[in-house]
Amino acid sequence: MPEQQGAATVYIIDDDQSVRRAMSRLMRSADLRVATFSSVEDFVATHVAEENACVVADVRMPGTSGLDLPEMLARRGSPLPVIFVTAQDTEYTRDRARTVGAAGYFRKPVDDQALIDSIHWALGQSRSERH
Numbered sequence: 001m002p003e004q005q006g007a008a009t010v011y012i013i014d015d016d017q018s019v020r021r022a023m024s025r026l027m028r029s030a031d032l033r034v035a036t037f038s039s040v041e042d043f044v045a046t047h048v049a050e051e052n053a054c055v056v057a058d059v060r061m062p063g064t065s066g067l068d069l070p071e072m073l074a075r076r077g078s079p080l081p082v083i084f085v086t087a088q089d090t091e092y093t094r095d096r097a098r099t100v101g102a103a104g105y106f107r108k109p110v111d112d113q114a115l116i117d118s119i120h121w122a123l124g125q126s127r128s129e130r131h
Contacts, residue, residue: 007031007032007033007052008032008033008052008053008054008119008123009032009033009034009035009048009049009052009053009054010027010032010033010034010035010053010054010055010056010119011034011035011036011037011043011048011053011054011055011056011080012024012027012034012035012036012037012055012056012057013036013037013038013039013040013042013043013055013056013057013058013061013066013069014036014038014057014058014061014085015038015039015058015061015062016058017038019058019108020036020038023036023056024036026112026115026116027119030116030119032119035048038061039061039062039063039064040057040061040063040064040065040066040068040069040072041063041064043055043069044069044072044076048080050078050079050080052123053080053123054080054081054082054083054103054119054122054123055069055080055081055082055083056082056083056084056085056115056119057069057082057083057084057085058084058085058086059084059085059086059088059093059097060086060087060088066082066084067084067093067096067097067100069082070082070100070101070102071100081103081122081123081125082100082101082102082103083102083103083104083105083106083115083118083119083122084097084102084104084105084106085105085106085107085108085110085115086105086106086107086108087107087108089107103118103121103122103125104118104119104121104122106118
């Protein structure tokens, strides 16, 4: 399927390949570009477009936690909003996600439409903060 010029990009970071594949299909069905990464380390080692983009990251993964990503992005001066998804929902995880400035927080399994709505909201917020 050809990508639309100017379509938003969603970066998915999850160590579970089946989750990455399912989320990729969901993003494409919503006319969003998508790139997937199996770890936070892989994502930060890659040069990614920051304009009209956001991240959907799992919280618990081998290596660096998704919860550490907003801080890493801030150190790089990156404006990318981060939406978290987790199968390990705890009060600590929710509090930490709020503290690091999560653009959204979802428990797995994620409601598809709610996630797409959150992505559009985060992209809109990101655009308005740049202007």
